[in-house]
Amino acid sequence: MENNSLEKSIKLQKRPPKASPMSAALTFAWRALLRIRYVPEQLFDVTVFPIIFLLMFTYLFGGAISGSTGEYLDFVLPGILVMTVAMITMYTGLDLNKDIEKGVFDRFRSLPIWQPAVLVGALLVDVVRYSLAATIMITLGYILGFRAEAGFSGIVLAVLVILFFSFSLSWIWTMLGIIVRSEKALMAISMMLLFPLTFLSSVFVDPSTMPNWLQHFVDINPITFVVDASRGLIHGYDVTSELLIITYISVGLIAVFGTLTMYFFRNKN
Amino acid sequence: MDHSNTLYAVEADHLVKAFGKERAVDGISLKVPKGIVYGFLGPNGAGKTTMIRMLATLLKPTEGQAKVMGYDLAKEADEVRQSISLTGQFASVDEEISGRENLIFIGRLVGFSRKEAKQRADELLAAFNLQDAAKRQVKKYSGGMRRRIDIAASIITSPELLFLDEPTTGLDPRSRNEVWTVIRALVKNGTTVFLTTQYLEEADQLADLIGVIDRGVLIAEGTSAELKSSIGVRSLIIEFEDERDLNKAESIFEGMFTQTPEVDRGRLSISVTMKDQSKAAKAIGELANHQIAVKDFSMQQPSLDDVFLTITGKPAKEKGGESNGE
Numbered sequence: 217m218e219n220n221s222l223e224k225s226i227k228l229q230k231r232p233p234k235a236s237p238m239s240a241a242l243t244f245a246w247r248a249l250l251r252i253r254y255v256p257e258q259l260f261d262v263t264v265f266p267i268i269f270l271l272m273f274t275y276l277f278g279g280a281i282s283g284s285t286g287e288y289l290d291f292v293l294p295g296i297l298v299m300t301v302a303m304i305t306m307y308t309g310l311d312l313n314k315d316i317e318k319g320v321f322d323r324f325r326s327l328p329i330w331q332p333a334v335l336v337g338a339l340l341v342d343v344v345r346y347s348l349a350a351t352i353m354i355t356l357g358y359i360l361g362f363r364a365e366a367g368f369s370g371i372v373l374a375v376l377v378i379l380f381f382s383f384s385l386s387w388i389w390t391m392l393g394i395i396v397r398s399e400k401a402l403m404a405i406s407m408m409l410l411f412p413l414t415f416l417s418s419v420f421v422d423p424s425t426m427p428n429w430l431q432h433f434v435d436i437n438p439i440t441f442v443v444d445a446s447r448g449l450i451h452g453y454d455v456t457s458e459l460l461i462i463t464y465i466s467v468g469l470i471a472v473f474g475t476l477t478m479y480f481f482r483n484k485n
Numbered sequence: 486m487d488h489s490n491t492l493y494a495v496e497a498d499h500l501v502k503a504f505g506k507e508r509a510v511d512g513i514s515l516k517v518p519k520g521i522v523y524g525f526l527g528p529n530g531a532g533k534t535t536m537i538r539m540l541a542t543l544l545k546p547t548e549g550q551a552k553v554m555g556y557d558l559a560k561e562a563d564e565v566r567q568s569i570s571l572t573g574q575f576a577s578v579d580e581e582i583s584g585r586e587n588l589i590f591i592g593r594l595v596g597f598s599r600k601e602a603k604q605r606a607d608e609l610l611a612a613f614n615l616q617d618a619a620k621r622q623v624k625k626y627s628g629g630m631r632r633r634i635d636i637a638a639s640i641i642t643s644p645e646l647l648f649l650d651e652p653t654t655g656l657d658p659r660s661r662n663e664v665w666t667v668i669r670a671l672v673k674n675g676t677t678v679f680l681t682t683q684y685l686e687e688a689d690q691l692a693d694l695i696g697v698i699d700r701g702v703l704i705a706e707g708t709s710a711e712l713k714s715s716i717g718v719r720s721l722i723i724e725f726e727d728e729r730d731l732n733k734a735e736s737i738f739e740g741m742f743t744q745t746p747e748v749d750r751g752r753l754s755i756s757v758t759m760k761d762q763s764k765a766a767k768a769i770g771e772l773a774n775h776q777i778a779v780k781d782f783s784m785q786q787p788s789l790d791d792v793f794l795t796i797t798g799k800p801a802k803e804k805g806g807e808s809n810g811e
C-alpha cells in the first residue's frame with residue numbers, strides 16, 4: 217500500500233457542511249438507479265407484469281362484461297393501470313426487506329444524515345418505476361384500440377394521481393418491510409392485503425352490479441376512489457370530490473405509515 | 486457545551502442490551518481515552534457487535550448510559566453520528582455497485598459536492614490500492630479488497646472515533662497487515678479507534694488498551710503487557726525424537742514450573758506454559774545437560790483460549806456450546 221498517499225488521504229482538513237435532506241434523498245435515489253443499471257432484470261415487474269395483466273384481463277373479461285373488448289378496454293384500462301401500479305408497490309417492501317438485512321444499512325443509520333432520506337430516495341426511484349409501468353400499459357392500450365376522451369393531458373393527470381397515491385401506499389410496505397422478518401411472510405401479508413383491495417373495487421366492473429354488502433366495502437375502498445378519479449380524468453368528467461378524498465387518504469397514509477416506518481427504522485434491532 | 490476537552494472517546498456506564506431473556510451485553514462499563522486504539526477482544530457471541538452497535542447509535546441500550554466523544558448516546562445521537570464512523574462486521578458498503586460508486590455515494594451523503602466526492606473517491610482508491618478494481622461491483626472483490634473499501638468508506642471525512650468490527654477476520658496475513666497499516670496511520674492522524682477482534686495477536690499488535698469480553702461481561706482490561714503478565718503468557722513446545730527422551734524430559738521438568746507441563750504422546754511433544762521467557766532457555770539447557778536430543782522447539786503466543794482459560798478457569802465457548810478456535 218502506498219504509505220505516502222495513504223497518510224495524505226487520511227489527513228482531511230475540511231469537513232463539508234451537512235447534506236440537505238433533499239440532496240441526501242436524491243443521493244439514495246441515485247444509488248437505486250445504479251443498482252438497476254447493474255441488474256436490469258429488476259425492471260421485470262414493471263414491464264412484463266403490466267403487459268400480461270392488460271392482455272389477460274382485456275381478453276378474459278372483455279367479451280363477457282361489455283360485449284366487446286374495444287369498449288371494455290376504454291372502461292377497464294384506467295382500472296388496470298391503478299391495480300397494476302398498486303400491486304407493484306409491494307416490491308418496494310420486498311426490496312427493502314432484502315436490502316435491510318445487509319450490513320450497509322448499519323452504515324446508513326450511523327451517518328449524520330436526515331434519516332428518512334434512505335427510504336424517500338428509494339421511493340422516488342420506485343415512482344420512476346411506476347411511471348414506466350404506466351407508460352407501457354397506456355402505449356399497449358393505444359395499440360389495442362384504447363382512446364382517452366380527455367386526450368393526453370387527461371392521461372397525464374390520471375397518472376400523476378396514481379403515482380401520488382402509490383407513493384403514499386408504499387409506506388405501508390416499507391413499514392412491513394422493516395418489521396416482518398422473512399421475505400415469504402412479507403409476500404403473503406402483502407398479497408393478503410392487496411388482493412381484496414384491488415379486486416373488490418371498481419377496477420373490473422361497475423359496483424352497481426354487485427350484491428349490497430359487497431357494494432358497501434367497494435364504496436369505501438381507497439382503490440375505488442383512485443380508479444374512479446382516473447377514469448374521470450381520462451374520459452373527461454368531474455371527479456373533484458374523489459380527488460379530495462384521495463388527497464386525505466394519501467396524506468393520512470404518509471402521516472401514519474411514514475411515521476411508523478421511521479420509528480421502526482430507528483429502533484430496529 | 487464544549488465537548489472538545491473531554492478526555493474520553495467512550496465512557497460507558499453499565500451498558501446492558503437484552504434480546505428477550507438473553508443479555509447479550511450484561512453491564513459493561515469502560516473508558517476509552519482519546520487518541521488510542523481500544524481492542525475489544527472476545528470469542529463468537531461474546532457481545533462485541535452488540536456493544537459497538539449500541540455505541541454507534543444503532544441499538545438502544547436496555548439499561549445504562551454512555552457518552553461518545555462527550556455526547557450523550559441517548560440525548561445527542563445526532564452529534565454522536567457527526568463524530569463517529571462505523572465499519573460493520575459484514576458488508577458495510579453496497580455490494581451491488583462498484584467501489585468507486587460507493588465512495589462517491591457516501592461522499593455525497595456526508596455533504597461533498599459531486600466534484601469533490603469524485604475527487605475524494607479517487608484519492609482514497611489510490612491510497613488503498615484499489616484503482617484497478619474501482620469500476621468493479623464490490624461483490625466481486627476479494628476479502629482483503631472488500632475490507633479496504635469498507636474502511637475507505639468510513640474515512641471519507643476523517644472521523645474522530647472509528648468503530649471497526651472484526652476488521653481482519655478471514656483475511657490472509659498480507660491483507661491483514663495492510664489493514665493494520667491503515668489503522669496505524671489513522672491513529673497517527675488523531676483518530677481514536679475502537680476495534681473488536683477474536684485474535685489476541687491483533688489486540689497485542691494494535692491496541693493500547695485491551696478489554697476482554699465473555700458472555701456480555703468485561704472480564705479483564707489492561708494493556709497487552711498487563712494482560713500477559715496476568716496470565717500464563719507463553720507456551721514452550723518441545724518435540725522429541727522418541728518416547729524415551731520424552732519420558733526423561735517429563736521427569737526433569739517435574740516441579741520446575743508453576744504449571745504442570747502438558748505431554749502429547751502422539752506428537753512426542755511437551756508444552757510448558759510460562760510467564761517468564763528466560764525459563765525457556767533454562768528448560769532447553771537442562772535437557773542438553775541430560776543429553777536429551779530435541780527434535781524441534783518453539784515459543785507460542787498464548788491463544789485466546791489460554792487467556793480465557795486463565796481468566797475464567799474454563800475454555801472459551803460459544804454460547805451455542807461449540808468450542809471456538811482462535
Ligand SMILES: Nc1ncnc2c1ncn2[C@@H]1O[C@H](COP(=O)(O)OP(=O)(O)OP(=O)(O)O)[C@@H](O)[C@H]1O
Binds near residue numbers: 509574
Ligand atoms: N438482533 C438480535 N436478536 C437476538 N439476539 C441477538 C441479536 N443480536 C445478537 N444477538 C445475540 O447476542 C449475543 C451476542 O452477539 P454479538 O453479535 O454481539 O456477538 P459477537 O461478539 O459480535 O460475536 P461474533 O464474534 O460472532 O461476531 C449472541 O448470543 C447473539 O445470538
Ligand SMILES: [Mg+2]
Binds near residue numbers: 534650
Ligand atoms: Mg460480531
